[in-house]
Amino acid sequence: MSRPWEGVTRTRLENGIEVLLEPIPGVRSVAAGVWVRQGAAHEAPERMGGSHLLEHMVFKGTERRSAHDIALSLESLGGSLDAYTTRESTGFTARVLDRHLDEALDVLADLVRRPLLRAEDLDLEREVVLEEIAMVDDTPDDLVFELHGERLWAGHPYGHRILGTPDTVRAITADDLRALHAEAYVGRRMIVCVAGHLDPDDVLARVRQLFGDVPAGCEATPVPPAPRLVPGSERVSRPTQQCHVVIGTLGVPHGDVRRLPLVLLATALGGGMSSRLFQQVREKLGLAYAVHTVQSFYRRAGFTGIYLGTRPESEGRAVQAALDELRRAAEHGLPADELARVREQVKGEVILGMESTSGRLHRLAHYALHEEPYRTLDQVLERVDAVDADAVVAAAAEFLPPERQVALSLGP
Structure with a gap:
């Protein structure tokens, strides 16, 4: 089903994936991204940091690409590949010249659909995330927001630390990440967006090819209402x-x-x-x-x-x-x-x-x-x-x- 917005094509694939495409005349670049409705607020306290750790782990290799291949894939074309986790979503984005859009979409699909999630990779990447947590702990103007959030939200999931804690990150296993990936990286929780020099019909056809057989799955469990404020x-x-x-x-x-x-x-x-x-x-x-x-x-x-x-x-x-x-x-x-x-x-x-x-x-x-x-x-x-x-x-x-x-x- 496609529905035009002003200058934007919006389509929902049969598996629930929402696709938004915006042609921008006069540019030679294109930006593409995949978002998954899975973030820190969807995690159980004992699994805090799992969404962020999974975001890291997809870059450690897929069925078709090694970690080094992933790093080279768009950088070698002058483009960029990035990812981030928030309290409500995880995003994977790429920016390339228009002629490299097909490669960018292929890399994004490979990352979100076919990560290997091997235990030996997790042993290494867990240490990287623990260093990231230590960096925040050593950066007081970052840490103060974590501490304030815990106090303000008083146990509510919006107060979860996106990176998790050392204890929760150490407790997450490769099986946990595989289960999270199977549950969250599904059609009803996924959004694909592309903006730049593009032909909407061509790009939509490519997105269908790359993402059309993603399992529909279930929507994310709603975050509970905000707690009572205690000044x-x-x-x-x-x-x-x-x-x-x-x-x-x-x-x-x-x-x-x-x-x-x-x-x-x-x-x-x-x-x-x-x-x-x-x-x-x-x-x-x-x-x-x-x-x-x-x-x-x-x-x-x-x-x-x-x-x-x-x-x-x-x-x-x-x-x-x-x-x-x-x-x-x-x-x-x-x-x-x-x-x-x-x-x-x-x-x-x-x-x-x-x-x-x-x-x-x-x-x-x-x-x-x-x-x-x-x-x-x-x-x-x-x-x-x-x-x-x-x-x-x-x-x-x-x-x-x-x-x-x-x-x-x-x-x-």
């Missing part, structure tokens, strides 16, 4: 030069009408050098080098917050300055001129993000993963312009009061 503060001792602080709260799902007001508020508060937090905490008070807002929007819930890094002697003043900005926005929203400015900033970021085939690719996947209706660029910009002051005031009053926040500080 408060926590300190984790670590011998670092700076204190790393995250202040944040439970937000809204991606499809919630309050998402765009929250995006505009986050842009005003910490979305660049002109933002309130940057100007106050860094430029005026000199209390931090890095200070910015952070947001995540999942299918069932979300997170909105602030990160700042400051020396121990400045921590109290820096945190108070950030909380003061939250309270000011919570009580007054944004004045008309500031709201107009951040609307233009957000619209500009959206437009610039579509200036590459990779940007277009991830936009296609974004709509499919969230099961939201596709919107043209003009429709997206109109939605940003439609966010009025009342919606911003309401979102600020609901989500920004300091009393609603969970604060976690990592440092001496």
Whole structure:
């Protein structure tokens, strides 16, 4: 079944795989990707990190390619091959010249469909992932988000560590990964997207050839609703030069009408050098080098917050300055001129993000993963312009009061 969106061909294969194709005139490259609805939030606590470990393991060899063959396959053509795991999905992407699209699709299909998942490869790759976990543990501005997430989500799957823990990663076996692959890498949980210089009919035929016989399988088990928010503060001792602080709260799902007001508020508060937090905490008070807002929007819930890094002697003043900005926005929203400015900033970021085939690719996947209706660029910009002051005031009053926040500080 095919259904045209404006400039985009959307097809659902008989096995449930959703295929989205966007021709882009005037480019010589193409970006392609396969997404699987399987991430950290779908894992049992004792199997935490399994989705990410499986993402690593598919690169260790397939029925047709060795690990070295996979590494060479697109790099030797001047292209790139990448993969990542989130809390709700695993993605495999490639970017190549248009004349190499067939090879890129073949490599992607080989990776996601026919990995060997050998025990001897797992013994080695497990060590690589343990090094990755150690790297995060040695990077306090990454670790603080892991710790804050565990505190904020209070046992909910959205608080799972994507990489897992040393104990859970050591406990995962090759049989576990084979079972996960058989369960999750199926048609009803898979999305294929391609954007760039392409002929939709030709590409769709190739996708059918490569993916048409993937077993349909079952859809992913829904993530449970968000937990009850328990505001408060926590300190984790670590011998670092700076204190790393995250202040944040439970937000809204991606499809919630309050998402765009929250995006505009986050842009005003910490979305660049002109933002309130940057100007106050860094430029005026000199209390931090890095200070910015952070947001995540999942299918069932979300997170909105602030990160700042400051020396121990400045921590109290820096945190108070950030909380003061939250309270000011919570009580007054944004004045008309500031709201107009951040609307233009957000619209500009959206437009610039579509200036590459990779940007277009991830936009296609974004709509499919969230099961939201596709919107043209003009429709997206109109939605940003439609966010009025009342919606911003309401979102600020609901989500920004300091009393609603969970604060976690990592440092001496």
